[in-house]
Each structure stands twice: as structure tokens, then as C-alpha cells.
Amino acid sequence: MSVMDTETLDWQDSAACREHSNLLFFGEEGESELEKQAREARAKGVCARCPVTEPCLEFAMETNQKYGIWGGLTDKERASLKRRRARARRAS
Numbered sequence: 001m002s003v004m005d006t007e008t009l010d011w012q013d014s015a016a017c018r019e020h021s022n023l024l025f026f027g028e029e030g031e032s033e034l035e036k037q038a039r040e041a042r043a044k045g046v047c048a049r050c051p052v053t054e055p056c057l058e059f060a061m062e063t064n065q066k067y068g069i070w071g072g073l074t075d076k077e078r079a080s081l082k083r084r085r086a087r088a089r090r091a092s
């Protein structure tokens, strides 16, 4: 995917999550930890079949999305990826 794809958001036209409720990716208030884990696993299953995982994840990283599943990663997983990338940049 090119940088342009992330900038224009054209990739969203092909997003597999378009056919699903936002609740699957962002959850709702009062959700238990167990419910959250099950929901996130279902959302990741959709992402695993999505043709635009890469621009989706990069968009979330670039715009610092704090909530939800983007590109198949949770907020904590994206934060971890951000730290790994920062460490890799410092090491190079």
C-alpha cells in the first residue's frame, strides 16, 4: 500500500468492517473483561479477512487512535508496536 492510500482514506471503501457494527470494534460501556476479550477476538477475525489491514493500522498509528481494534490490533497492542518502532528507530 502506498502512503497515498493512508492519506486519502480510499482504503476504507474496501474495509471488511463496513458490514459490521462499530460496537464490535469499539465495544460499549459496562462491558466485562470476558465480554471484551470475546468481542476483540471476533473483531480480529474480521480484520484477518480484511484486504486493507496495513493502511488501516498505519492510519491508526499516525493519528494516534486510542480506542478500538484497528488493523487487527487492540489499543494496547498498538501502543506496544509504537514502543517497539521507537526502540528500533533509536537503535538504527
Ligand code: SF4
Pocket: 015, 016, 017, 018, 025, 046, 047, 048, 050, 051, 052, 053, 054, 056, 057, 069, 070, 071, 072
Ligand atoms: S483491518 Fe479491521 S478495522 Fe481495519 S478496515 Fe479492516 S476490518 Fe476494519
